[in-house]
Amino acid sequence: MGRRYAILRQVIQAWQAKDVDRVLAHMHDDIVWHYAAAAQPPVRGKVAARKLLERFQADMHGIEWRIFAHSESGDRLFIEGVDDYRTTDGHRVAAPYAGVLEFDDDLIIGWRDYVDLGVIAEQKTGAPLSAQVETLLDRAVAP
Amino acid sequence: MSPLLDRRTLLVAAAGALTASPALSQEKPMSRLYATQMAIIEAWRRQDVEGVLVHLTDDIVWHNSSGLNPAIRGKAAMRTALQAMAKVIKTNKWRLFDYAENGDRIFVEGVDEFWLTTGEHVAIPYAGVLQFRGALVSEWREYFDGRISAAMKAGQPMGPELQDLISRPTAK
Numbered sequence: 001m002g003r004r005y006a007i008l009r010q011v012i013q014a015w016q017a018k019d020v021d022r023v024l025a026h027m028h029d030d031i032v033w034h035y036a037a038a039a040q041p042p043v044r045g046k047v048a049a050r051k052l053l054e055r056f057q058a059d060m061h062g063i064e065w066r067i068f069a070h071s072e073s074g075d076r077l078f079i080e081g082v083d084d085y086r087t088t089d090g091h092r093v094a095a096p097y098a099g100v101l102e103f104d105d106d107l108i109i110g111w112r113d114y115v116d117l118g119v120i121a122e123q124k125t126g127a128p129l130s131a132q133v134e135t136l137l138d139r140a141v142a143p
Numbered sequence: 144m145s146p147l148l149d150r151r152t153l154l155v156a157a158a159g160a161l162t163a164s165p166a167l168s169q170e171k172p173m174s175r176l177y178a179t180q181m182a183i184i185e186a187w188r189r190q191d192v193e194g195v196l197v198h199l200t201d202d203i204v205w206h207n208s209s210g211l212n213p214a215i216r217g218k219a220a221m222r223t224a225l226q227a228m229a230k231v232i233k234t235n236k237w238r239l240f241d242y243a244e245n246g247d248r249i250f251v252e253g254v255d256e257f258w259l260t261t262g263e264h265v266a267i268p269y270a271g272v273l274q275f276r277g278a279l280v281s282e283w284r285e286y287f288d289g290r291i292s293a294a295m296k297a298g299q300p301m302g303p304e305l306q307d308l309i310s311r312p313t314a315k
Contacts, residue, residue, distance in 0.1 A: 034308070038268040039288035041304050069272065071250045073243035078250030080272050080284070096210045098270035098286040100241065100252050112252070112308075114270040114286040116209035133210040136284070 001143070004077035004103055005070050011108075016063045020053045028109035037112045060085040068139045077101040082137050083115075093123045096136040176249040176275060177242055183280070184237050190229040196222055199280050206284040233260045239314040247275045254309040255287075265295045268308045 001009075007026055014022035024046055027033075033049055034042040043052050067081040079101070084094040095115050102110030119133065129137070179198050186194030196218055205215040205224075215221055235257035242251045249272070256266040269287035273280050295301070301309075 036288060037270075038291050038305050038308055041302075069245065069248060069250075071243035071245035071248065073241070076241060076243065078243045078252070078270070080250070080286075096286065098250070098272060098284070100270060112270070114209070114252075114268070114288075116211050116286070116288050116290075118288070118290055119210050130210065132206070132208075132213045135214065136206060136210050 002070070002072040002077070003106075004072050004075075004101065005067075005079075005142075007103070007106060007108070008067070008070075008077060008079065008101065012065050012067070015053075015065060018057055018063075020050060020057065023053060024050055026106075026108055028104050028107040031108060032110050034112040036117055037114045039115075039117050059088050061088065062086045067142045069142055075103045077103070084137070087124060089124075089126070091124055091126045092129065093120055094129055094133060094137055095120045095123075096133060174244055174249075175278075176244050176247075176273070179275075179278065179280065180239070180242070180249055180251065180273060184239070187225075187237060188235060190232070192222060192225045192229055195225060198278075199283075200276055203280060204282045206282075208289055209286045211289055231260050233258045240311045241314050249273050249275075251314075253314075256309065259296075263296050263298075265292050266301060266305065266309050267292050268305065 011023055011026050014026075027046055027049055029046050030044075031046060031049055032042050032044050033052070034040075035052065043049050062085055064084040065081065066084060067079050069080045071078045077100070078098070080096075080098045082094050082096050084092070086092055096119075097113050097115035099111065099113040101108050101112075119130075123129065183195050183198050186192075186198075199218055199221065201218050202216070203218055203221055205221055207215065215224055235255075237253065237255050237257070239251050239253035242249055244250070250270070251273070252270045254266055254268045256264075258264050267287050267289075268291075269285050271283070271285040274282040274284075291305070
């Protein structure tokens with residue numbers, strides 16, 4: 001397991017435990033976080049990242065954030081996975097995505113997730129996962 | 144209109160169809176998978192559909208919409224989609240900002256930027272994964288928010304955040 005991927009796994013474990021402080025411990029003070037690259041402006045800085053995490057946390061339950069594949073190059077970690085959870089209303093959201101994390105030493109300073117917010121919006125209405133989403137999710141989790 | 148020709152598919156393919164003029168952000172030797180990815184990009188820049196297809200397996204699966212639409216399956220379907228796009232794209236500037244390889248996969252981050260024959264300018268930042276079987280790409284998955292391209296087609300200008308995303312040095 002690569003060094004950067006090991007850090008991401010710690011982030012995932014912290015997020016699934018809803019431990020915002022432990023997630024933030026892996027972020028640089030100057031992080032630029034595109035949680036929906038190009039679709040939404042990025043969050044800049046740890047204070048703003050905390051607010052975003054706390055907002056997300058309020059409507060995310062039974063989080064099963066999974067990574068299917070990953071690769072490292074220099075200070076960057078490339079990932080492909082799914083953000084899978086239930087909303088407070090009980091609707092399942094499972095958004096396939098790919099992302100890139102940039103590190104400054106062991107801290108995440110750049111984070112860009114590419115995802116279709118239209119897919120998420122449809123799922124949040126209670127629509128079942130589409131066949132094409134199910135196809136993208138039907139993969140083994142990376143070790 | 145054929146499902147293969149809807150706006151989203153068009154934009155996605157076009158997005159996938161761009162060029163990558165090598166510049167550089169990271170110095171690393173060109174690997175086998177990256178060389179193939181670059182050959183695909185260069186072929187599409189010439190709108191050479193067969194030049195793209197020669198790098199794909201006959202049973203290629205192209206997930207080109209982050210799960211919004213069904214995948215395009217098989218070389219024949221992909222040829223139809225690419226030919227349709229080539230007809231309406233005037234020029235493209237598909238380029239990669241960075242990449243990494245792991246076994247038979249290459250991960251890329253880039254932008255599908257193109258100009259339609261009708262004048263619209265579209266830029267879709269994306270991340271993707273190409274999975275190889277031998278020397279050929281057997282599965283191609285691209286992730287992005289397709290509503291961005293729809294907004295640009297409707298005449299919305301690129302915002303500064305998007306400009307920032309696509310103004311990065313090109314991979315080498």
